[in-house]
Amino acid sequence: MTRQRGEVVVETRDLCMHFGGVRAVDQVDFSLFDKELRCLIGPNGAGKSTFFKCLTGQLTPTSGEVIIRGQPMTGAEPFEVASLGVGIKTQVPNVFDGLTAEENIWLAARRWHGDARSRSLTAETIERLKLGDIRRTLVGQLAHGQRQWVELGMVVAAEPWLVLLDEPAAGMTHEETYRTVELIEEINKTSALIVVEHDMQFIRMISRTVTLFHEGRILMQDTMEAISADPRAREVYLGHRA
Template sequence: MAILETRNLNKRFGGLQVTSDVNLALEPGELHCLIGPNGAGKSTLFRLILGEYAPSSGQVIYDGHDITALQSHDRIRRGISVKFQVPGIFKALSVRQNLEIALQHHLEGHSLRGAIKSQLEFLNLSADAAQLAGNLSHGQKQWLEIGMAVALKPKLLLLDEPTAGMSPDETRATGDLVRALNAEGMTVLAVEHDMAFVRQVASRVTVLHFGRIFAQGDIDSIVADERVAEIYLGQGHGPHHG
């Protein structure tokens, strides 16, 4: 049974059809990448899955339950988590506090402190625990947010351009991190432009174009697909890039 399934998901803003009949299914344990030119509807699809937008029609099924009518926080509590494109951290709070807020759901006292400590070590941020999160480097902010997102031990992790603005080294390290999380059993759905990253991590790739699923398959078949190359080349920006 798919852990996440969208059924004929449509979203219209006035006359603009942003997603059209998107039927996407993710198997448990999958590491799935969502690619497509700008404006293809990737971020909208994320927001529909997260409940930030209500669909014009269609359903979102998670873990066998229809969650289309649920509020965002209820979806999160059921095991979906997200890392945004722009680091969504609490800039005016310390790194430790950021993690504490993420972890205090299910932990307190000693075990909370222990979990914060191990999470800091996992993210390589122990030395910066007392720093304000806003003072971290861009890559560190991205990692902190990933750390906060996975602190909830989600079954499904959504990543919106996790390597945006990262150096090649940081991108590689992030790829390793994502793969390690996936190896622990987390299903991952990532929107990503960086094809090096997609090649490094993805087991399956879906291409969105004008709000529709344009192509789907493993990374090699997608890269080999001439129609995919065409829509990217139309943007002057091929999937072979990077």
């Protein structure tokens, strides 16, 4: 079961996001502990992305509460969530194609820090995520996976204590997915993470506590091994994916 570590840093209470009659997120009570790495999985339409967007401020929930490090953040704007020290990577690309990888990472650092600190953070991030071979390449010329890693670098350069990632391995090859897992493990040394992901190979490699959504609710929360062995979980999700 979930190994509880330290303080709860993200909490939702009775969170609901309804679109007309569609209960995309319905009465969700969720807790994330400091330094935890949590994956959110579920079949198409289960409510993962909607839940994610309620945390990031992209959507204002219909009812319920979002609490981040003790602060009530229900309905906050994305910049207010980011201001708490939360790094957010959505599915929408957020890079400048006409700038190099290094310049993109520097810009992300510069948003929060002075010039000197931004330069050192950029160098540290490139070293930490092993992006040295592409640092001077224009992002518009990079492969899909490499662009995603630059975006991860942009998130890391802001020194977040919490990182929220929506489908970081989407569209990646096996090798790119493997590298992305390594980068996420590296980021988890300094940040808690919530990762929405479809890719079973990715989830198994990450191998931590997984929250399984189904019809807007949390159906199960456990290791991937336990979820894989559960008949109900298999029926709603794994049966048509594993």
